[in-house]
Amino acid sequence: xxxxxxxxxxxxxxxxxxxxxxxxxxxxxxxxxxxxxxxxxxxxxxxxxxxxxxxxxxxxxxxxxxxxxxxxxxxxxxxxxxxxxxxxxxxxxxxxxxxxxxxxxxxxxxxxxxxxxxxxxxxxxxxxxxxxxxxxxxxxxxxxxxxxxxxxxxxxxxxxxxxxxxxxxxxxxxxxxxxxxxxxxxxxxxxxxxxxxxxxxxxxxxxxxxxxxxxxxxxxxxxxxxxxxxxxxxxxxxxxxxxxxxxxxxxxxxxxxxxxxxxxxxxxxxxxxxxxxxxxxxxxxxxxxxxxxxxxxxxxxxxxxxxxxxxxxxxxxxxxxxxxxxxxxxxxxxxxxxxxxxxxxxxxxxxxxxxxxxxx
Amino acid sequence: xxxxxxxxxxxxxxxxxxxxxxxxxxxxxxxxxxxxxxxxxxxxxxxxxxxxxxxxxxxxxxxxxxxxxxxxxxxxxxxxxxxxxxxxxxxxxxxxxxxxxxxxxxxxxxxxxxxxxxxxxxxxxxxxxxxxxxxxxxxxxxxxxxxxxxxxxxxxxxxxxxxxxxxxxxxxxxxxxxxxxxxxxxxxxxxxxxxxxxxxxxxxxxxxxxxxxxxxxxxxxxxxxxxxxxxxxxxxxxxxxxxxxxxxxxxxxxxxxxxxxxxxxxxxxxxxxxxxxxxxxxxxxxxxxxxxxxxxxxxxxxxxxxxxxxxxxxxxxxxxxxxxxxxxxxxxxxxxxxxxxxxxxxxxxxxxxxxxxxxx
DNA sequence: CGTTACAATGCATGCGAATGCAAACCAATC
DNA sequence: GATTGGTTTGCATTCGCATGCATTGTAACG
Numbered sequence: 001x002x003x004x005x006x007x008x009x010x011x012x013x014x015x016x017x018x019x020x021x022x023x024x025x026x027x028x029x030x031x032x033x034x035x036x037x038x039x040x041x042x043x044x045x046x047x048x049x050x051x052x053x054x055x056x057x058x059x060x061x062x063x064x065x066x067x068x069x070x071x072x073x074x075x076x077x078x079x080x081x082x083x084x085x086x087x088x089x090x091x092x093x094x095x096x097x098x099x100x101x102x103x104x105x106x107x108x109x110x111x112x113x114x115x116x117x118x119x120x121x122x123x124x125x126x127x128x129x130x131x132x133x134x135x136x137x138x139x140x141x142x143x144x145x146x147x148x149x150x151x152x153x154x155x156x157x158x159x160x161x162x163x164x165x166x167x168x169x170x171x172x173x174x175x176x177x178x179x180x181x182x183x184x185x186x187x188x189x190x191x192x193x194x195x196x197x198x199x200x201x202x203x204x205x206x207x208x209x210x211x212x213x214x215x216x217x218x219x220x221x222x223x224x225x226x227x228x229x230x231x232x233x234x235x236x237x238x239x240x241x242x243x244x245x246x247x248x249x250x251x252x253x254x255x256x257x258x259x260x261x262x263x264x265x266x267x268x269x270x271x272x273x274x275x276x277x278x279x280x281x282x283x284x285x286x287x288x289x290x291x292x293x294x295x296x297x298x299x300x301x302x303x304x305x306x307x308x309x310x311x312x313x314x315x316x317x318x319x320x321x322x323x324x325x326x327x328x329x330x331x332x333x334x335x336x337x338x339x340x341x342x343x344x345x346x347x348x349x350x351x352x353x354x355x356x357x358x359x360x
Numbered sequence: 361x362x363x364x365x366x367x368x369x370x371x372x373x374x375x376x377x378x379x380x381x382x383x384x385x386x387x388x389x390x391x392x393x394x395x396x397x398x399x400x401x402x403x404x405x406x407x408x409x410x411x412x413x414x415x416x417x418x419x420x421x422x423x424x425x426x427x428x429x430x431x432x433x434x435x436x437x438x439x440x441x442x443x444x445x446x447x448x449x450x451x452x453x454x455x456x457x458x459x460x461x462x463x464x465x466x467x468x469x470x471x472x473x474x475x476x477x478x479x480x481x482x483x484x485x486x487x488x489x490x491x492x493x494x495x496x497x498x499x500x501x502x503x504x505x506x507x508x509x510x511x512x513x514x515x516x517x518x519x520x521x522x523x524x525x526x527x528x529x530x531x532x533x534x535x536x537x538x539x540x541x542x543x544x545x546x547x548x549x550x551x552x553x554x555x556x557x558x559x560x561x562x563x564x565x566x567x568x569x570x571x572x573x574x575x576x577x578x579x580x581x582x583x584x585x586x587x588x589x590x591x592x593x594x595x596x597x598x599x600x601x602x603x604x605x606x607x608x609x610x611x612x613x614x615x616x617x618x619x620x621x622x623x624x625x626x627x628x629x630x631x632x633x634x635x636x637x638x639x640x641x642x643x644x645x646x647x648x649x650x651x652x653x654x655x656x657x658x659x660x661x662x663x664x665x666x667x668x669x670x671x672x673x674x675x676x677x678x679x680x681x682x683x684x685x686x687x688x689x690x691x692x693x694x695x696x697x698x699x700x701x702x703x704x705x706x707x708x709x710x711x712x713x714x715x716x717x718x719x720x
Numbered sequence: 721c722g723t724t725a726c727a728a729t730g731c732a733t734g735c736g737a738a739t740g741c742a743a744a745c746c747a748a749t750c
Numbered sequence: 751g752a753t754t755g756g757t758t759t760g761c762a763t764t765c766g767c768a769t770g771c772a773t774t775g776t777a778a779c780g
Contacts, residue, residue: 031504031525033736044760049737056738059758074524079502080449081736083440085765094484099472100664105465112459112486121499124454124484126472139481142439144391164434165391247668281669304460308607309641310670393766404730409768416768419728441766445735 032075041069052077083144092120092331093145095136097127097152101245102274102303104151107172110324111149118332120146127152134158141165147331150174153215168334170327173318174217180342182334184327188218188300191316191349192225192269195298198351199267200233201360204296208265209240210253210275219245219271222300226269239265243275250278254295255286264289266296267357273299273306276313280356296357306354314354319347392435401429412437443504452480452691453505455496457487457512461605462634462663464511467532470684471509478692480506487512494518501525507691510534513575528694530687533678534577540702542694544687548578548660551676551709552585552629555658558711559627560593561720564656568625569600570613570635579605579631582660586629599625603635610638614655615646624649626656627717633659633666636673640716656717666714674717676709683707 034048041048043066050056051066058066083089092115096104108124115122123143125136137158140148148162151172156179162169171183199207207230212219227238241256243249250270258264264287270276276299283289283297291297292314299306302317326345334340353359394408401408403426410416411426418426443449452475456464468484475482483503485496497518500508508522511532516539522529531543559567567590572579587598601616603609610630618624624647630636636659643649643657651657652674659666662677686705694700713719 031736035736045736046738046761047759049739050759053738057758062758074521076498076501076525078444078504078736080440080443080504081765082738083765084438084444084736084767085738087765089440091483099465099469102462102664105459105468108465108484109459109486109488112484113488121503122484122486123451124468124472124482126469126482128469128473138436139439141436143481144438144440161434165436247664251669277668277670285669304462304607305665308637309611309645310637391766395766405766406731406768407729409766410729413768417728422728438766441735442768443735444737444766445768447735 031078032070032073034075034077037066037070037073037075040073041066087144089144089146090120091123091143091145093123093125093140093143093148095125095127095133095140095148095150095152095154097129098245099126102305103272103301106303106320107151107324110321111172111327114324114328118328120328120332137161141167146335149327149331153217166338168331168338170331170334172323172327175344177217181344182330182342183344184323184330185218185344185346186316186318186323186349187346188221188349189225191300191351192222193229194351195269195314195316196226196229196233198359199269199296199298199357200230200235202296202358203360204266204358205235206263206265207235207238207267207269208254208257208260209238210250210257210268210270210279211240211242212245212271212275213242216245216271222271223269243271245272245275247274247278247281250275250280251282251286252278254279254282258287264295268295268297270297270299273301273303273313273315275299276315276356277305277311280311280313291356292358298357300349302350302352306352312355313352314357314359315352316349317352318349323347391438392430392433394435394437397426397430397433397435400433401426447504449504449506450480451483451503451505453483453485453500453503453508455485455487455493455500455508455510455512455514457489458605459486462665463632463661466663466680467511467684470681471532471687474684474688478688480688480692497521501527506695509687509691513577526698528691528698530691530694532683532687535704537577541704542690542702543704544683544690545578545704545706546676546678546683546709547706548581548709549585551660551711552582553589554711555629555674555676556586556589556593558719559629559656559658559717560590560595562656562718563720564626564718565595566623566625567595567598567627567629568614568617568620569598570610570617570628570630570639571600571602572605572609572631572635573602576605576631582631583629603631605632605635607634607638607641610635610640611642611646612638614639614642618647624655628655628657630657630659633661633663633673633675635659636675636716637665637671640671640673651716652718658717660709662710662712666712672715673712674714674719675712677712678709679707 035045038045038048048066050058051063094111098104112122148167148169149172150169171181173185175181175183209223211223230238239257239260241253243253254268268279270279276297279297280291283291283295289295299313299315302315306313306315395405398405398408408426410418411423458464472482508527508529509532510529531541533545535541535543569583571583590598599617599620601613603613614628628639630639636657639657640651643651643655649655659673659675662675666673666675
């Protein structure tokens with residue numbers, strides 16, 4: 001008869017020991033193992049294991065019988081035990097930061113879809129700040145994940161520590177300067193160029209920029225590319241203010257741009273859509289300006305609310321779905337074949353004309 | 361000398377075998393185990409184990425030495441192996457559906473924060489549709505999660521199967537009719553009553569409702585409570601149209617309300633904020649009405665964009681943070697003590713007056 | 721110094737499934 | 751019926767760590 005380990009409650013809990021409650025629970029306490037099934041079916045444990053492995057060496061008859069019995073007994077293979085011996089957890093760590101933004105949830109959703117298509121589960125690490133990453137990384141290691149998708153900043157050392165442990169990492173929409181890493185990004189430079197070109201063609205000459213935090217590689221790329229393109233057109237004076245990628249930053253940003261020069265710019269290029277929305281609202285409700293007649297506002301990302309009738313933001317939409325797909329392909333390839341060299345995939349964004357800017 | 365299993369690439373992969381690439385990798389291939397550390401430190405494996413267990417029986421001197429050596433060797437305890445023997449994975453499954461909505465990402469974010477505060481990791485199951493839950497549940501079982509947080513519909517049978525395996529489940533903002541389950545919800549009934557009372561007090565008499573999908577328990581509660589309260593006031597004629605909780609549904613909803621009766625209602629009660637926003641936009645841009653002068657619009661949830669200046673939705677904000685906290689407390693209690701009876705916690709929402717409705 | 725009590729350590733085992741190897745089985749062929 | 755080749759099956763071991771138990775070390779006390 002199988003021994004039954006009686007679940008113990010930590011002694012620190014309910015110290016004034018309550019009289020043991022009779023749990024009105026359906027019998028079947030201990031989890032059913034492959035041994036249990038084997039015994040019941042009169043076969044060996046290994047046979048049971050093989051019956052659950054696709055392509056495992058087992059006759060059709062046995063396969064069917066064992067599976068039926070397993071079903072009856074409520075047996076489910078233990079993925080933890082399997083991982084231990086196969087050295088594959090089928091777990092992918094996703095490191096992500098601002099779930100309260102509008103962009104990342106979409107990313108996460110797509111990543112999740114594609115991950116399960118590849119037979120991988122997602123171990124989520126949602127960082128409140130992009131700060132305490134180190135502790136998190138330790139957790140990631142402990143769980144023997146097959147790979148890591150990083151949608152947050154990682155330091156060189158952190159990337160290095162994954163490499164040492166042979167855990168492939170793919171960055172999402174960011175990368176590391178001077179270190180070859182796997183990454184899938186949307187082409188910010190190209191997107192910025194398109195926006196600026198169309199804005200310039202519409203006759204705009206005075207540009208302001210509402211940038212994101214300095215430590216955002218993507219945000220900085222957008223800003224730099226915008227300014228670079230403007231310089232090509234001979235526009236040298238570009239006012240830049242900074243914010244934190246959120247609505248309030250966008251709103252405050254425009255007011256600050258107003259204070260910076262005598263006249264407001266004709267265009268506000270915002271480092272993302274949410275800031276663009278904040279900026280539009282500042283224009284309308286704080287400064288009583290019409291958008292796009294008095295001020296053109298553009299953003300980046302193409303998040304859901306940017307299409308709302310109230311704002312219809314002119315923006316560069318990221319192909320988040322295809323980016324997620326590429327991310328997983330890249331990662332799964334590296335998991336299957338650790339020797340593959342680092343690779344970046346840059347996907348083009350798509351201009352959404354919206355109605356928050358006059359384009360030429 | 362430790363044998364070294366050479367990583368094998370599944371034969372099904374890159375069939376036209378590429379010549380083995382010389383991996384320019386830093387040495388240290390196989391993962392470092394507690395045995396390795398033990399040998400290096402000249403102690404037993406169990407000693408190493410105890411040095412990493414808080415409160416484990418080990419002298420301060422050894423603890424320090426072992427930890428230092430472990431650090432040097434790049435040792436990280438294997439959570440998978442640990443889980444196998446302790447029968448605690450420190451994994452919590454979170455079942456969630458619409459990550460592209462505005463509400464659930466916030467929920468997920470809060471759940472994640474509180475989970476890590478309890479030393480648990482989140483295994484994320486983001487369902488594209490609320491459909492293929494059964495396969496997902498199987499995965500949840502396989503990973504031996506300590507508990508489940510369900511922010512999706514589960515059938516009676518599904519709940520039952522968790523119970524059979526002694527995996528505690530806590531529902532988030534939903535529950536199961538007629539079956540006692542653990543759940544944390546926001547008080548929809550009370551919220552609806554407050555909204556209606558204030559709207560009625562402002563003199564509104566003609567009410568329309570833009571409901572969510574029929575299969576959403578929360579959505580239906582909001583609608584029923586709204587109508588019930590109106591009935592108490594003697595308002596019997598309430599037009600109801602349905603949508604899918606998204607922006608377009610809200611927008612379409614108002615237009616449909618317009619067609620349903622000769623006159624538009626004075627109030628549109630929407631089953632969530634995003635629909636309220638769509639409804640406001642329909643009023644302004646499709647029907648050229650002023651909000652709230654010509655039409656009062658209210659929603660539920662208090663998601664981020666509902667506070668944007670452009671909409672300032674009058675709504676009942678859910679205390680998502682405290683709900684997440686309660687969810688984890690409830691769950692952790694059940695994990696520690698499986699005998700605890702099912703429990704519901706209903707937290708009150710908070711009226712955000714906004715400016716999308718005239719209140720009395 | 722001997723005895724006791726407790727802390728620190730090692731040994732051996734087990735968690736549940738996967739897998740190399742050998743044994744058993746089966747069918748086809750000579 | 752014996753031989754061969756292939757398929758099924760079982761046995762034994764392994765993955766990395768935790769833990770009960772026995773043993774050793776250390777300190778305190780009489």
